[in-house]
Amino acid sequence: MITFSSLAESDHSHFAQELFEEAFPEQERPPFSTIRRRDSGKFHFLVAENGDEPVGILSYWTFDDLVYVEHFAIDPDLRGQGLGKAVFLNFLSQQREQVVLEVELPNTEEADHRVEFYASMGFYQNTQKYMQPPYRAGGEEVPMIIMSKYELDDDEFDEIRRLIYREVYGVA
Numbered sequence: 001m002i003t004f005s006s007l008a009e010s011d012h013s014h015f016a017q018e019l020f021e022e023a024f025p026e027q028e029r030p031p032f033s034t035i036r037r038r039d040s041g042k043f044h045f046l047v048a049e050n051g052d053e054p055v056g057i058l059s060y061w062t063f064d065d066l067v068y069v070e071h072f073a074i075d076p077d078l079r080g081q082g083l084g085k086a087v088f089l090n091f092l093s094q095q096r097e098q099v100v101l102e103v104e105l106p107n108t109e110e111a112d113h114r115v116e117f118y119a120s121m122g123f124y125q126n127t128q129k130y131m132q133p134p135y136r137a138g139g140e141e142v143p144m145i146i147m148s149k150y151e152l153d154d155d156e157f158d159e160i161r162r163l164i165y166r167e168v169y170g171v172a
Helices: 013-023 032-037 083-093 109-119 154-167
Strands: 002-006 043-050 053-063 066-074 098-104 130-132 142-148
Touching: 002 083, 013 032, 013 043, 013 053, 013 066, 043 083, 053 083, 053 154, 066 083, 066 154, 098 109, 098 154, 109 142, 142 154
Parallel strands: 066 098
Antiparallel strands: 002 043, 043 053, 053 066, 098 142, 130 142
């Protein structure tokens, strides 16, 4: 059975940090040391567990009518067994709001697989241009795709982009 523990309450914080740093390139993640200092009213970092064993991580932000999934990863040794889908569907079953996330452009087999993974759970691949702001000073923007539980029109997309930029990345 899949369960979630907050990073602060988990016995698997070392696993969480290792997976976070392994699964996401440096330009696509903040320094792990800053995770605990984020606004806990809006930001959540969970360790997914199957029984007592950690299997993945999921970080997300909650806003009035929106949940933004910032990072999601499954232990590489456990991929391909359906755990990713089980974990993510468990998380989605608890969300009533619009859910959005960023994915890399499908320029590689792995990136294409990610897009297909979220599409298999009903997520829309929005066509509006999106650039992920840098997490670090001097970093570069990363072209991404916004996928969402419900399709976004241009106005909704722009509003969500502004919210993510302001609240998550700290840019206007």
